[in-house]
Amino acid sequence: MKNNNKLKEKVTVEEEVQQASIGLSEEVWLAILSELDPESLISSVQLVSRLFHRLTNDTYIWKNLYYKFFPDELLEHPPVGFDWQSEFLYLYKKEYGALKPELRKLIFLIITGATKEACKAVVSIEDLQAANFSLIRTAVQFKRQEVLAHFHSLLRQQLELKEEEGLPLAWAVLFNQQQDVHAILAAQPDLINCNALQYLTQQANEKEKEVEEVKTITMLAAEAGHLDLLQALFSYPGNDLTREKLLALCDSIVRFKQLPVLLWFKDFIDRDARFVQMAKPYTSYLATLHGANAIFKALIDPLYQDLIYWQEELKRLNSHPVPGEAVDHDAALRILQPYLSQSEPALQQQFYEGMPTTWLQKNSLKEIKLLGDDELKKLFAPWASELPRSEFNSLIESALPAACQHGRIIIISYVLNNELHGINEPIKAGSAETFLYYAAAAKQQKLVQFLLAKGAEVNAAQLKAAISKNDIRLVQDLLELAGADAPSLVNTVYRELMVLCLSRFCMSLLLTSRSESIIESLQDPRMQKLLVPYIDKEKTICTIIEQRPDQENRLTAVRNLIDFNDCMLRFPRVDKEALVEELKTREEILAVELQIEIDLEKESPNERLPIDDLKRQVWTMGFSAGVISQREKNDGGIILSLPKELAELNAYSRLVATFQDLTRIDELNAFKEQLLDVYCQAYLEGREQKADIQAAEAPLGKRKRNSADEQETKERKAPAFSSQTDEPSRARIGFFATRNRNLTADIENTRTEHSPSFFVTRPSVVIDSQLSSEETNENPQAMDLEEQKSLQEGNNHKM
Incomplete structure (x- = not known):
């Protein structure tokens, strides 16, 4: 029908x-x-x-x-x-939008003043309740008293009230029937703090008592805009005006855009002694949150005008107060005495008590502004120089981020057009976040386009915010607007992220905040297609290492940077050969050691999994340790264990985290055994390679041949392994000989839950049992450049 x-x-x-x-x-x-x-x-x-x-x-x-x-x-x-x-x-x-189409047409009649047609409409109680009593609030807002009287008559008919009976409490409040409200509260004073939505009929039924939303009659009066009734309700002694209820009330007033009610409410809680010390609601933030443009304008304009007025006055009076300077109350009282008797009692009381409350300062400046006395202005210069700016900045810092996050173009446009704040000026003191940053972070496309058209400048923080939201279109727009500066901006964001991987704490944050992680955005192929062409990975890595001269283990830092690019961001792999060429001009020692890993990769080009990279890195550690040991003549029996540098590798941390379940401890031990095998073999080869290099460099006539006794002595001094296995000789195990051990393959894409140092034994080199602990060489010094070159030549010779 x-x-x-x-x-x-x-x-x-x-x-x-x-x-x-x-x-x-x-x-x-x-x-x-x-x-x-x-x-x-x-x-x-x-x-x-x-x-x-x-x-x-x-x-x-x-x-x-x-x-x-x-x-x-x-x-x-x-x-x-x-x-x-x-x-x-x-x-x-x-x-x-929540109203039925026929009720929306009735709203149109009310707004346009077609009262005769509106009064012909028949509405039910449910219609009057719809969308937070929208019909009633609209009639009140546009002052359509005839329509309100019509709704009142229909309501009484449907409630079947006798002529002498008054409306139920909630309806009496909504229709501003103050006589009925006071009569009900006189008989039942406790109702002032009850949920008024339960009393939309004479007797609240069980279904109505289950209403989830709670609104007191004070809140209903405020939302409907009945200021006179609201003032009367605030004066009731039994009205429980707690801070929580006042904050909720303020939110409702702003949400329903009741500007006159809000201005009275702000003044009331500022003056009333019960709320002097209470933290006041951020009404400007609520205005931008709910899109109450007129309220925002009414809040910011007086503050800005006061700020400009006092700046000009202090400049005219040549008054330059020191920040934090106090006002001379005695001198001020002597001048103000004739005027205080004409002022408000609250102002007189607080001034005589010397309470430097914000309300006292604000209202004192208001009185002085009206009096126009220059002596008073000089006396109150400390307040005049600090309070207006403090209040204005507080409003800006609370309101404008919310305005950007919710796309309030009208509010932002008003601020910019009236020069209340610069478009490229940071919104909060001490930060770099501008309008464009907050808009980009909130994915407010229309606002971003508006700001760009207004002349907003693109910086790395804004680009990073857009990337973190995985907003492909916005990132593309920002890069196009940046023009020639795009490579610099992209590399700045890339460098900031890469540096984070050098900190365990920052890495854990990146890996745990997966909901809106910038890492996930950068793994998106579409995002990579936009950004990768601008990135110089090798140069960035070298720059990071060069800018961190105090880095304890620089080669480990390089490995972590490469791992972050290749495995975490899943960018195209770092060109290690190009990186070596770049390092040769800055960090030649690092270049030599990194070249060893490159040569090993060439031997097994199909093995590019993280565990393969990790084994190559462990091999290089062992080989270097062997060369150092031979150089320092550590020929006694030694016990080898995994090096402490291993615990600092992010790749190792992720792999170890796979075995965090105690039921997989055997698999963890097998994994450590694999790495120890690789390390030990590399250590032995490093010692032998150093000996071969020295022998090759000696004159042919002076070379010695090992006799049988010398060979026996050499074997007797070979290193003993820390493992308790019965394998006869780990030195003969190939580089990847243990790769087929029973290990599960789920070793990637995990998060570190335990410190890797828990699983790694600190390296120790023990030479003969007679040596004391002081003589033990636990931390051999780094090789000099000549030794590193020799190491590389030996490795090339081996290959």
Whole structure:
């Protein structure tokens, strides 16, 4: 039946429009269509013909509707490119979208002042309750008393009230029936703190008592905009005005955009002695949060005007107070004495008590501004120089980030056009976050485009914010706008992330915050396609190492940087040969050791898993340790264990984390055995390689041949392994000979839960049992450049 009624209504509108369209110009039609309600425009008229579809999308119609429905939303001339239709429909659906179509048409009649037609409508109690009593609040906002009286009459009929009976408490508040409200509260004073939504009828039934939302009659009066009733309710001695309730009340006032109520409420909690020490609500933040543009303007304008006034006055008076300087109360009182008797009692009391509250300072400056006395202005210069700026900055820092995060273009445009804040100026003191940063971080595309058109500058922080949100389109726009600076910005973001991998704490944060992690965004192939062409990976790694001269183990840092790029970001692998060439000009020792790993990769080009890279790194550690041991003539029996540098490798941390379950301890031990095998073999080869190099460098006539006794002595001094296995000789095990041990393959993409140092034995070199611990060489010094070259030549000779 409802569908048939809608169809008939639609046909009727179409027939009327078609019959009247003959001989009328488009200008006339625009004037006619601009008087229709949004429901008819959207659901009926647009479908009549192509002409009407085009006309109903004309800017003039939607601009007219915008000013009718939301006269306080625009703070000044709209921004360039303001889309009247989309902005109107957004606010329209936000305010009235929960209502039925017929009720939205009734809203249109109320707003446009068609009271006779509105008073013909029949609405139910459920209709009056819909969307937080939207019909009643709209009638109150636009001061349609006839409509309110009509709704009141319909309500009494449906509640079947006798003539002498008053409305239930909640309805009495909503219709501002103060006599009924006071009579009910006199009989039942406890009701002032109860949930008023339970008392929409004379006797609250069980179903109504289960209402989840809680609203006191104080909150209902504030939301409806009944300021006189609200003031009376605040004066009731039993009204429980706790801080939590006041904060919730303030939020409701702003959400329903009751500006006069808010201004009184702010003044009340500032003056009342019960709330002097209470932390006040951030009303400017709430205004931007709920899109209450008129409230935001009413809050920021007086603060800015006061700031400018006092800056100019102090400059005129040549007064330059020291920050934190106190006001001379005695001198001020002598001048203010004739005027305080005419001021408010609260101001007199606080001034005589010498309480330097914000309210006292603010109202004292207000009084002095009205008096215009220069002597008083000089006396109060300390307050005049600090308070206005402090209040203004506090509003900016609380409101503007929220405005950006919620895409409040009108508010941002008002701030910029009136030069309340610079477009490229950091919003918060001591930070680098600008409008564009917050907009990019919140993925507010329209606001970003607006700011870019206004001249917002792109920096690395904004680019990083866009990347972290995985906003491909925004990143592309920022890079295009950056132009020639794009490579520098991308490499700055890349370098900042790479540096984080050198800190265990920062790495753990990156790996645990997976919900909106920038790492996940950078792993996106689409994002990599945009960024990778700008990145110079090898140069960035060298720059990081060069800028960290105090890095304890520089080769480990290089390995972690490569691992972060290859395995965590999943970028194209670092070109190690190009990195070696770059390092030769800066860190030649690192280049020599890194070349060993490159040569090992060439021997096994198909083995590129993280565990393969880790084994190559362990082999290089062992080989270097062997060369050092031979150089320092450590020929006694030694016990080898995994080096402490291993615990500092992020790749090792991730692999060990795979075995964090205690039931897999055997697999962990087998994994450590593999690495120890590799390390020991490399150690032996390092010792032998050093001996071969020295022998090759000696004159041929002076070379010695090992006799049988010498060979026996050499074997007797060979290193003993720390493992308890019965294998006869680990020295004969190949580089990857143990790769087929029973290890599970799920060793990648894990997070470190335990410190890797728990699993790694500190390296120790023990030479003969007779040596004391002081003579033990636990930390051999790094090789000099000549030794490193010899090591590399020997390795090449081996290969």
